[in-house]
Amino acid sequence: MSPDINAYGYVIDGDRRRPNDAVRVSDPSTGKVFATVPEAGTEGADDAIASADTASEAWAEFDAVERGRILDKVADAIRANADRLGHLETRAMGRPVSESRASARAAAGYFEYYAGLTDKVEGKQIPLPTDGDHLDYTVREPYGVTAQIVPWNAPIVLAARGIAPALAAGNTTVAKAPRQAPLSVIELGVIAGDVGLPDGVLNVVTGSGSGTGTTLIRDDRVRAVEFTGSTSTGTKVMQTAAESITDVHLELGGKGANIVFADADLDAALECVAATFNNAGQLCFAPTRVFVQSDIYDEFVDRAVERVEALTVGPAADDPDVGPVVTADARDNVAAFVNSVREGDGRVLTGGEIPRETGHFYAPTLVDGVADDAPIACEEVFGPVVTLHEFDTAAEAVERANNTRYGLLNVVWTDQVARAHTVAGGLESGTVAVNDYPVLSPAAVSGGYKQSGIGRSKGTQALKAFTQTKNVILSLD
The missing domain is CATH 3.40.605.10 (Aldehyde Dehydrogenase; Chain A, domain 1)
Known part of the structure; x- marks a missing residue:
């Protein structure tokens, strides 16, 4: 040896x-x-x-x-x-x-x-x-x-x-x-x-x-x-x-959602998007689907691209924002999901590439224009990939967020307390966070709905x- x-x-x-x-x-x-x-x-x-x-x-x-x-x-x-x-x-x-x-x-x-x-x-x-x-x-x-x-x-x-x-x-x-x-x-x-x-x-x-x-x-x-x-x-x-x-x-597994209403604190919601790339996105509770209300969708997309492109990528010992995924197979699996977007009608807004020859790296990636039932939007990618989706009403956002076999964690961003309670009550997940992510404590019960x-x-x-x-x-x- x-x-x-x-x-x-x-x-x-x-x-x-x-x-x-x-x-x-x-x-x-x-x-x-x-x-x-x-x-x-x-x-x-x-x-x-x-x-x-x-x-x-x-x-x-x-x-x-x-x-x-x-x-x-x-x-x-x-x-x-x-x-x-x-x-x-x-x-x-x-x-x-x-x-x-x-x-x-x-x-x-x-x-x-x-x-x-x-x-x-x-x-x-x-x-x-x-x-x-x-x-x-x-x-x-x-x-x-x-x-x-x-x-x-x-x-x-x-x-x-x-x-x-x-x-x-x-x-x-x-x-x-x-x-x-x-x-x-x-x-x-x-x-x-x-x-x-x-x-x-x-x-x-x-x-x-x-x-x-x-x-x-x-x-x-x-x-x-x-x-x-x-x-x-x-x-x-x-x-x-x-x-x-x-x-x-x-x-x-999980395929959580971020639901961002037009009255939300966008700076905080964008930091949540950045935090979704913690551990190179290899977290079952990560809210990797981001539903953004139509009034602010274009602005949010532009700011999200800017925020994600500011993330550093590199060897884990150097303490970057985003390190590698765990294996070469895991990296190739992420790449296959993203390539399926290129072959369809979606857009790869940023990332979508292997940034380093050494190690198992994949660039932090934002995608939009994909259907809710596209594999990248409904299956666990378990890598540094987030999908963006546009919605109009709270009822629509809840219905689409729930349209998954998973139910681990969802996040709601709104300035209206009544709306926060209503949306949280309608979401099918073991945890709903409001205006913060991640909130982790030994005292805070967690677990999953559905699968x-x-x-x-x-x-x-x-x-x-x-x-x-x-x-x-x-x-x-």
Whole structure:
């Protein structure tokens, strides 16, 4: 192995394991391999589940306040290592380094938030119409072993988003780090053990979805699965989990809309368009369809082109506005979507090209004149591409924004509070933001409508999602 390539092992029962170097990790900014990790496969996944299963009972019975103190220490340790974790994430998936460091700090925020909720997993008393002859109450109990299938596009923060509430509720976890960008999640497992998380409570394995991931989902010792990723893969996860009647939480694809009314703060709305290119557009909640009211459409298009052309593109370590997409195949997929516009009636207003020979770059691209049902306007491009559309009335904008199989996040821009509430109420998505984007907080519940997912992440709802309700009816006779 080249001295320029670092080898990492996955984490089981507090120990690093490196049975092979089968998975090569490349830097999207250069296309060069810089690290290897093992393919855990069936054997590694089975060992991780066994470790989590062994630790499960003791962790569930762990004093809740002390459990919170440990999670707080994990938060502090992540924050102290944010620069290093951000660097690892930037090397592996091409996100500009300032975004990756912010993502690591956000991961710390999840552990900090759920550390404060460990002793607040509560049941309730239920009055029964039995003349006071019975006491009926509920308790919330952890599932036991949970699996987290972590996506590559924001590994450290999305791992924390699922792992923190699972552990806070008293579950143990096996996390499968993403094949393309596993390093920050591996290091999260090491950091957690270093600050006192008991062995086996958090295990991190690596490898493919079809090998390592399927083994985790199919094992009947795993009682809940958290998956973030594409709708097509989420469908397979759900089918596999159904074999053992395992609970699943899915956050899947999105094709969100920005709806910009004529009375909106255009400067703020244009900054939202620019923010849609964060992480090279590789965010499932990015509102990549922009519906602009006809009165201001031409002005908005001209200003949007100017704003997007001002974005810098370059190697992620140089901290540009837009870095590369994750792989050459991902870049070619983006190019195919844009080329379909050129072959049809739409316009490529800016971008639409590969700007650098080295790495997996695609220029930030604005498109208009495409039909709402054109592939680029209704399917996830997962790259730096935004489509612009003109509308007349609020009812039309809502109808067209909803005309998608997805329903993750939409954004509304208007100066009228009544209109904001009306439009938000009509949009079919788990989140609607008004006059700001992105608004990210561990306390703000998120999740999808339609084919964007099942269940909810973040907030107290995530804590409930990682527990089961037991009803106890006690006769007082």
